[in-house]
Amino acid sequence: MYPKFYYWKTEIKSIESKSEMGIVQHKIRMYYNFLSTCNPEKVDPRRTHGDVVEFYDTGGVFMGLGVYIGKGLYWPLPYSQYKGKKSIYF
Numbered sequence: 001m002y003p004k005f006y007y008w009k010t011e012i013k014s015i016e017s018k019s020e021m022g023i024v025q026h027k028i029r030m031y032y033n034f035l036s037t038c039n040p041e042k043v044d045p046r047r048t049h050g051d052v053v054e055f056y057d058t059g060g061v062f063m064g065l066g067v068y069i070g071k072g073l074y075w076p077l078p079y080s081q082y083k084g085k086k087s088i089y090f
Contacts, residue, residue, distance in 0.1 A: 005031045005052055017055075026063060029054040046072030057084050 009032040016023050030050030036043050047068050055063040064078035 008032055008034070008051075009037045011050065025058055027056045027058075027060075029056075044068075044070060044072070048072070049074060057082075 011030045011032075012027060013030065014025070014027050016025050018024075028049060031052040031054075033051045036051055049066060049068070051068050053066040053074065055066065057063055061082065061084065062079055063082050063084065064076060066074035066076050069075050
């Protein structure tokens with residue numbers, strides 16, 4: 001991941017996401033950009049996972065990224081070399 005995100009405010013959560021094969025349990029690391037951190041009243045209240053999010057399966061293996069695109073939606077960027085049974089589509 002681009003190092004810039006490691007300077008952003010972060011938070012870790014355990015969540016469930018819907019996939020084509022059912023519910024996937026995993027951990028996420030959420031990143032909040034400087035605008036979201038310094039001016040929270042401008043943030044879309046439908047945003048649930050920060051501005052950028054890393055997804056990890058229950059074993060801690062990296063699954064992919066998500067980028068907030070507005071109106072409560074995230075653009076998934078699945079990691080092509082993830083070897084888990086289920087991939088993420090959120």
